[in-house]
Amino acid sequence: MPLALLALAIGAFGIGTTEFVIMGLLPQVAGDFGVSIPTAGFLVTGYALGVLFGAPLMTVLGTKIPRKRMLMLLMGLFVVGNLLSALAPTFAVMLTGRIVASLAHGAFFGIGSVVAAELVAPEKKAGAIAMMFTGLTVANVVGVPLGTLVGQSVGWRVTFGIVASLGVVGLLGIARLVPETPRAEGVRLRHELAAFKNAQVLLAMAMTVLGFGGVFAAITYIAPMMTHVAGFADGSVTWLLVLFGLGMVGGNLVGGKYADRALMPLLYASLGALAVVLALFTLTAHHKVLAAVTITLIGALGFATVPPLQKRVLDQAHGAPTLASAVNIGAFNLGNALSAWLGGLVISAGLGYTAPNWVGAALAGTALLLAVLSAALERRDSVSSAVVAQSAPSATEQRAATVRH
Numbered sequence: 001m002p003l004a005l006l007a008l009a010i011g012a013f014g015i016g017t018t019e020f021v022i023m024g025l026l027p028q029v030a031g032d033f034g035v036s037i038p039t040a041g042f043l044v045t046g047y048a049l050g051v052l053f054g055a056p057l058m059t060v061l062g063t064k065i066p067r068k069r070m071l072m073l074l075m076g077l078f079v080v081g082n083l084l085s086a087l088a089p090t091f092a093v094m095l096t097g098r099i100v101a102s103l104a105h106g107a108f109f110g111i112g113s114v115v116a117a118e119l120v121a122p123e124k125k126a127g128a129i130a131m132m133f134t135g136l137t138v139a140n141v142v143g144v145p146l147g148t149l150v151g152q153s154v155g156w157r158v159t160f161g162i163v164a165s166l167g168v169v170g171l172l173g174i175a176r177l178v179p180e181t182p183r184a185e186g187v188r189l190r191h192e193l194a195a196f197k198n199a200q201v202l203l204a205m206a207m208t209v210l211g212f213g214g215v216f217a218a219i220t221y222i223a224p225m226m227t228h229v230a231g232f233a234d235g236s237v238t239w240l241l242v243l244f245g246l247g248m249v250g251g252n253l254v255g256g257k258y259a260d261r262a263l264m265p266l267l268y269a270s271l272g273a274l275a276v277v278l279a280l281f282t283l284t285a286h287h288k289v290l291a292a293v294t295i296t297l298i299g300a301l302g303f304a305t306v307p308p309l310q311k312r313v314l315d316q317a318h319g320a321p322t323l324a325s326a327v328n329i330g331a332f333n334l335g336n337a338l339s340a341w342l343g344g345l346v347i348s349a350g351l352g353y354t355a356p357n358w359v360g361a362a363l364a365g366t367a368l369l370l371a372v373l374s375a376a377l378e379r380r381d382s383v384s385s386a387v388v389a390q391s392a393p394s395a396t397e398q399r400a401a402t403v404r405h
Contacts, residue, residue, distance in 0.1 A: 002119045005128055007173025008112045009135035011075055014166035015105055016139025017147055018082055019047060021163070022098070024148030024223050024237045025156045032156070033091040037224050038344030040091075043098050044220050048337035050099040052330035055106025059326040062111050068178050070111055072171055074104040079167035086160035097160075106329040109133070115178060137252060140245030140299075149238040200316040201324055203374040205331045208309045210367035211271050213335030214278055215302035217360030219244065220340040222295070225353040230291045240295055247299025254300070255307040263308045267371045270308075274301040275364035281357040306332075339363060 022029070022043050030040035062070040081101025088094035109132075116128040151159040218225075226232040226240055251270075258266045277297045284290035310328060317324040342363075343356030 002128075002177075004119050004174075004177040004179065005116055005131045007170060007177045008071075008116055008132040009138075010166065010173055011071070011078075011108060011112070011170035012132055012135030013139045013143055014135075014163055014170055015078065015108060016136040017143035017166070018078075018101055018160070018163045019105065020140060020144045020241075021147035021151070021159060022047070023220055024144065024241055025151040025159065026221070027223050027227070027234075028151060028156045029094070033094070035091055036348070037221065038348045041220055041340045041344040043095060044216070044340040045337040046095050047098045047102040048333035048335075048340070050102025051105040051333035052337070054103035055110070055326045055330040055333075058103060058107030059110050062107055066180065067111055067115050068174065068180055071108065071115065071174050071178065074108045074111075075167050075171040075174060077101065078104040078108075079164050079171065082160050082164035082167060086157045086164060102333075105333075106326055109136075109329065110326050119179075137245075137249045140248050141242060142245075144245060145238045145242045148241055149235070152234050152238070198316055199377065200374060201313060203370055203377075204309060204312040204316060205328055207267070207271075207305075207367045207370050207374070208313075208328055208331040209335040209338065210363045210370065211274070211305045211309065211335070212302060212332045213339035214274055214360040214362075214364030214367065215298055215339075216336040217339035217343045217356045217363060218278055218281055218298060219295075220336075221343055221347065221353060221356050225285055225356075226291060229285050229353050230288050232288060232291075240292060243292055243296045244299040247296040247301075248303040251300035251303035252306060255304040259308040259311050263312060264371065264375050266308050267305060267312075268368065270301050270304040271364055271368040271371060274298070274305070275361045275368060277301060278357050278364055279361040281360075282354045285354045285357065335363075 026037055026040045026043070029043065030037050033040070058070075058074065065073070078101050081097045081099070081104075084097025084100060085094050086097075088097055112132050116132045120128045147159045147163065150162065222240065222244075223234075223237045226237055227234055232240070255266065255270070277294060281291075281294045281298070284294045313324050313328045339356070339360060342359045346355035346359060347353060349355075
């Protein structure tokens with residue numbers, strides 16, 4: 001295994017940690033800045049929106065710069081953003097730091113995947129890319145729970161300082177271990193943007209927003225929900241996040257295994273089950289054991305949708321997947337932002353800390369309806385194409401007609 005892959009994995013670990021760790025620290029951050037829990041939820045929304053807009057923007061800019069240098073610049077942004085968060089004197093400054101850090105997210109994974117694939121032989125490319133993404137999955141099992149524990153024990157600022165240090169390690173590792181690569185060819189924006197005229201691409205992205213949004217409607221407010229409703233101690237949020245992370249890993253593996261075999265049935269099953277589990281979470285959140293099981297299931301079902309949805313976008317982009325793929329990464333985070341905002345609204349309306357679960361169930365259910373619609377449109381288009389093909393004269397018939405005339 002090239003050591004450069006380790007550097008990329010460390011960067012992915014840091015990015016994964018900073019994205020999710022805030023959810024376990026919302027009460028502490030809200031208390032220190034004197035804001036409400038729903039207001040603190042904007043730290044999730046702001047990060048998600050930064051990824052949404054930063055993923056395509058940074059990906060396009062990255063085509064003008066050698067990949068190694070771009071990866072270093074992205075990790076530099078990540079470090080600066082997390083230092084801003086760690087040292088923020090006001091809530092507004094911390095929100096700014098979150099947005100700065102988020103700009104590195106989507107492009108790092110997009111460009112990093114290309115670099116990882118180039119480091120190994122052709123038959124090992126998928127494994128190399130998976131190695132880099134291991135950093136993200138490990139972050140949710142190790143980095144996020146530990147970051148939450150540190151934040152609750154000695155202060156959330158220490159957590160973000162440690163994450164910034166991880167970014168420095170990743171940056172130095174990239175500078176030292178990743179080989180120089182030529183500047184990537186420029187993206188032909190007109191060709192790439194044409195993919196967004198495809199209704200199936202837009203439907204897949206809408207499923208991404210709503211399906212993943214269902215997960216984050218509940219998980220964004222997991223700390224206050226579990227401490228105020230289920231009766232867990234603050235320290236218990238750490239191992240609950242471990243369970244969520246383990247569910248993520250398992251769901252991602254299942255989704256990756258079956259996406260090639262039965263993509264749409266997998267989406268039907270995972271989105272439908274996710275909607276049901278989220279609705280039930282309004283009840284199970286009142287019981288410690290049932291709440292723990294439900295959190296694991298939400299992680300598994302939510303992340304079982306990630307490989308098939310990403311593959312759906314790539315399949316439907318018809319030869320112009322670069323920008324579509326980057327935008328779909330942003331779509332996951334648009335779902336995060338939308339659901340965090342909606343969850344905050346229902347809490348602010350006095351409906352309680354379990355109310356975001358109903359929001360999540362509605363979002364996942366809507367995603368399921370879009371999946372059914374997408375499949376129906378695809379079948380209709382296939383039938384139409386077959387009818388046109390059958391009605392069109394064959395090449396032999398055309399030649400015979402030409403001879404007759």
